Amino acid sequence: MRKEFRITAIATAILTLAGCAGTAEVRVRNDSAIDFDALTIEGVDFGDLPAGTTSDYRPVVLTLRYGALELEADGKRITGQTLNLGSSKFTYEIDIADLDRGHLAIEVIAD
Numbered sequence: 001m002r003k004e005f006r007i008t009a010i011a012t013a014i015l016t017l018a019g020c021a022g023t024a025e026v027r028v029r030n031d032s033a034i035d036f037d038a039l040t041i042e043g044v045d046f047g048d049l050p051a052g053t054t055s056d057y058r059p060v061v062l063t064l065r066y067g068a069l070e071l072e073a074d075g076k077r078i079t080g081q082t083l084n085l086g087s088s089k090f091t092y093e094i095d096i097a098d099l100d101r102g103h104l105a106i107e108v109i110a111d
Contacts, residue, residue, distance in 0.1 A: 029054040031095040037072040
């Protein structure tokens with residue numbers, strides 16, 4: 001009886017986590033005064049994004065509705081993370097809050 005319960009609990013957990021990954025359409029707006037280079041979100045290459053511009057939408061697989069991002073700004077590598085709720089299409093408005101510390105200000109807009 002206990003063994004069956006454990007197997008059921010493990011199977012339920014695996015199915016729950018597997019169902020938490022989904023594809024969203026994401027674009028990025030660079031709200032900073034500095035160009036972004038080598039921008040990626042969950043491994044999807046968004047390339048270089050000049051200051052004040054917006055990328056095209058790209059499909060991104062988000063696990064547990066989070067999106068990890070990386071970029072270079074003024075030669076400094078910066079990482080961040082977003083939480084994406086309420087839609088399957090988003091715009092990430094990104095500004096640099098503190099370049100020396102690598103802090104970003106990210107607003108996630110459900111489109």
